[in-house]
Amino acid sequence: MDAADEQRFREFVAARSPALIRLGFLLTGGDQHAAEDLVQTALAKLVTRWRRVETPEAYVRQIMYRQQVSWWRTSARRGEVVRASPPETAARDPHHQSELRLVLRSALARLTARQRAVLVLRYFEDLPEQEVAQVMGCSVGTVRSTAHRSLARLREIAPELAQDLEVAT
Structure with missing residues (x-):
């Protein structure tokens, strides 16, 4: 990868990371750490093919989806999600x-x-x-x-x- 390609890749990562983290967060069922791992894995795969990929956004989304499906298939257990129980008056609650x-x-x-x-x-x-x-x-x-x-x-x-x-x- 030459300097120009590296710069374009860095710009892509800087511009799209927040949206990719949100996608990863939703794909992982709300696990922030797993979402970050998912994005990092997808970007690592993208960088190796950067010159050949025409639409990096679509490519990285596809990698994320497929990687998450792969993790779901190999994962024998799920982590517990801790949350507060919403009150009965949720509609009137400011939160x-x-x-x-x-x-x-x-x-x-x-x-x-x-x-x-x-x-x-x-x-x-x-x-x-x-x-x-x-x-x-x-x-x-x-x-x-x-x-x-x-x-x-x-x-x-x-x-x-x-x-x-x-x-x-």
Whole structure:
């Protein structure tokens, strides 16, 4: 890698790291350390192919998704997620948004890897269905049906999110 390529790679990392960390955070079910590891692994793989990659953003997202799926398959156990129980009066509570994030994180962690990945890429990363299908290596119809079933499952797992999930459908 020459100096110009190295500079472009450094600029890419500086510009896209926050978004990649957010994606990693969501793909890992809310584990900040695992998200950082996921991004670091993806960027390490990207740097070896930097000159040949036309769209580094799409490439690194695909690496992250595939790496996370690989970790899910090899992981024999899940870490425990510690969270506070939301009070009954959450709608009137000024910290309602924070509590909803905790509930959403917990609910996302209870979905399958594929369901979580589709929701994260489609609604959190706001990727079009075609791009989600490309990243995941499946058809657009599969993305649509998986997203529909995943949202239904989220409504079942966390009924307190039902009002917020109506915006997504």
